[in-house]
Amino acid sequence: MKHCILVKFIPEISKKIENSFIEQIRELFDSATEINGIHYVKVYKCCVNRENRADLMIEIDMDRDALEDYDASDAHLIWKREYSRFIDEKTIFDYDDTRPC
Numbered sequence: 001m002k003h004c005i006l007v008k009f010i011p012e013i014s015k016k017i018e019n020s021f022i023e024q025i026r027e028l029f030d031s032a033t034e035i036n037g038i039h040y041v042k043v044y045k046c047c048v049n050r051e052n053r054a055d056l057m058i059e060i061d062m063d064r065d066a067l068e069d070y071d072a073s074d075a076h077l078i079w080k081r082e083y084s085r086f087i088d089e090k091t092i093f094d095y096d097d098t099r100p101c
Contacts, residue, residue, distance in 0.1 A: 004094070017055055028078055036066065037069065
């Protein structure tokens with residue numbers, strides 16, 4: 001399944017997202033691939049600068065059973081603790097195109 005996190009940062013961050021900021025997030029989520037059942041993590045920066053767009057999408061390809069371990073992982077807990085103060089809006093979307101939910 002794919003676990004997608006779409007993030008709109010607070011205006012001060014959203015206006016000018018530095019590549020170093022994105023790299024920090026990528027490095028944090030790279031460690032998630034050490035969790036059994038997580039296959040890859042990709043971090044995307046939005047390429048269109050419009051008010052009604054998310055700034056960032058994190059896509060995690062995982063076995064459905066790995067979600068609980070991911071939720072308890074350092075990567076997830078650090079993400080919530082260190083980055084939540086920069087987030088204005090967040091949407092989580094899970095899908096599995098190989099079988100219905």
